[in-house]
Amino acid sequence: MTSSRQRSSDRGRLSRSAEFERVYRQGRSTANRHLVLYAFPNAASDRPRLGLSVSRKVGGAVERNKVKRMLRESFARVEPTLRDGQDVVLVARPSAAELVEREGLAGVDGALEELIVKGGLRDRHEPDVDPAPQVQLSIDAEARDEPDGAR
Numbered sequence: 001m002t003s004s005r006q007r008s009s010d011r012g013r014l015s016r017s018a019e020f021e022r023v024y025r026q027g028r029s030t031a032n033r034h035l036v037l038y039a040f041p042n043a044a045s046d047r048p049r050l051g052l053s054v055s056r057k058v059g060g061a062v063e064r065n066k067v068k069r070m071l072r073e074s075f076a077r078v079e080p081t082l083r084d085g086q087d088v089v090l091v092a093r094p095s096a097a098e099l100v101e102r103e104g105l106a107g108v109d110g111a112l113e114e115l116i117v118k119g120g121l122r123d124r125h126e127p128d129v130d131p132a133p134q135v136q137l138s139i140d141a142e143a144r145d146e147p148d149g150a151r
Contacts, residue, residue: 036093040087073105
């Protein structure tokens with residue numbers, strides 16, 4: 001049987017109070033109007049792990065859960081570009097609920113991206129070239145190789 005501690009680290013989440021405390025006390029923080037991001041290197045982790053703190057100031061249970069879902073989704077989108085071995089805690093400020101209602105996932109993505117850049121957490125680069133144009137070029141190359149009479 002797998003312990004709950006193992007399961008939470010397998011999912012890439014912080015779950016224990018001591019893990020949050022270590023990130024809060026020893027980590028670096030950066031903030032914007034909607035979120036506060038705390039980050040602390042963790043050599044024992046092979047990928048970034050996320051912890052969330054969404055207080056009742058953000059709203060009722062439904063609003064808080066919606067904000068948490070959006071934060072998890074947004075973090076999952078940027079996780080492949082982050083440095084390995086980082087413990088990250090995101091604290092939602094009360095205005096985060098307004099952001100989610102007004103702009104949805106795109107707004108949360110923008111707020112999180114701003115903090116990741118400010119905090120210097122990015123390590124891996126996203127591909128600059130979209131694979132679709134390369135496919136189009138190969139089709140064009142085949143068309144050029146056909147004899148004139150085949151068209």
